[in-house]
Amino acid sequence: MYLLETHNQKMKKIYELVKKVAPSSSTVLILGESGTGKEVLAKYIHFCSKRKGPFVPINCAAIPEELLEAELFGYEKGAFTGAIKSKPGKFEKAHKGTIFLDEIGDLSPKLQAKLLRVIQEKQVERLGSDKAIKVEVRILAATNKDLEKEVQQGRFREDLFFRLNVIPIKLPPLRERKEDIPILAQFFLKKICEREGIEEKKLTSQAMEALINYPWPGNIRELENLIERLVILSENNTIDVKDLSLPSFDLKFKIKESLAEDKDMLLKYALPEISExxxxxxxxxxxxxxxxxxxxxxxxxxxxxxxxxxxxxxxxxxxxxxxxxxxx
Structure with missing residues (x-):
């Protein structure tokens, strides 16, 4: 596994930090908006570590609280209706490896307390049992929330925050790393074309300019989804700006494009008229x-x-x- 080349100074510093952090067993808290690549970075940290166990991810926001507790810590047969056999939780499965707690900021107060206890004692108790099971796990956590603000407003435990915030890494949104958009776009183009068995498609310079200037509220995930859509739906091997269909951006780009062709019109729109x-x-x-x-x-x-x-x-x-x- 590898990280893509970057021309962005913030990302270069993050890459340098990751190289230092990866071989250790320290807890890492990855911060950033949705779609900025938090799980990809977590996988890379695990891949570059010395840990022999698996990388076990779980999205804390995607599972209801009552099911999340069972998923994290496991359960014994008969612990609840439908528990027809015992099952280890994610912490047990990640023994000697890494657990990735995505969207950690969405944990309920009850599960925050239980997670804190697991981190402190390095052992779990399955639902329906009081037997402690030792686990040796590295914790990587991620959130798109401002956890310090969540702590101040009483929604996140301060003691748990300090336990998780050993090495914080903040990923910038894609709009702050525009110089990397061509690299990412070309990477996704090649990857998706190879996956689909399609001759590699190319973006025109105008299409690339549009991608660079678009604000990407959905970040890298939105860019990847767009490239996939273009690869599948475009009938030509060359993708032009008219093929992009970027939300709330089409009209603005078309106006800019047409004005650029007529300097007098551009100046007319940009500058005030001479009045009487x-x-x-x-x-x-x-x-x-x-x-x-x-x-x-x-x-x-x-x-x-x-x-x-x-x-x-x-x-x-x-x-x-x-x-x-x-x-x-």
Whole structure:
């Protein structure tokens, strides 16, 4: 198993951290929005660890509380109606391996208390039994919630949070790692085409630009689903922007595309009209210049040489303009 190449600085730091963390037995708390790849990262940590046991995932938000307790800790025959034979829980199955507790922030107070006890005592008791079963398990947990906020509002146990938050890793949303979208899109294209036995399809530069500019509320999962849909439904080997059908993005992109073809129309929509009273051209030009100076500084994270290059200026001229508008 491997992690995809990244051009994003945050992800590079995360990869470096994972390499240090993986060989240890420390608990890791993976934070991030839905679809950012938390389980993939958890699997990679387990894969790179020295643990001989299995990787056992469970989604704490997908199972009702009464069933989740039995799934996590197991049960004995006759423990409840329908328990016709004994069954080990996820913790027992993960012995000598790793348990991945996805959406840990959705655990009920009762199960939070029981999980805390298991972490502290390193043993479980099946439902319907008072016999303690020792388990040697590494815990990886993940959530899309702000657990510190959940603790402050009394919805998550502080002591459990401290137990889980040994090594926190926060995954950025896809909209904050746009430079990785081409890598991910090409990876999913190749993977899905190979899986379906289809000749590999390609994205046009306009289609790729649209993917890069889309905000991806569903993150990597949404991108993968879109690529799969395109591979299956597209009749051509080349996927263009018109094939994408990105929600709430189509109209905006089409307008931008059509305006770009007609500079006069673009300026008409972007700039104020000249009224009978006239227009203050110098003020308008100043406002435009200040806007782009600030934007360049924002994109370059304050690095003036890089910001100047973005605007096609040398560093000296750029700094003079900053001083002119009191931006330094």
């Amino acid at each position: 009273d006239g227009i203050e051209l110098n003020k308008l030009l100043k406002d435009i210049e200040v806007y782009y100076l600030k934007k360049a500084l924002e994109i370059s994270k304050g690095v003036k040489t890089k910001a100047a290059k973005l605007l096609g200026l040398n560093r000296t001229t750029f700094i003079e303009k900053l001083k002119k508008y009191n931006l330094v």
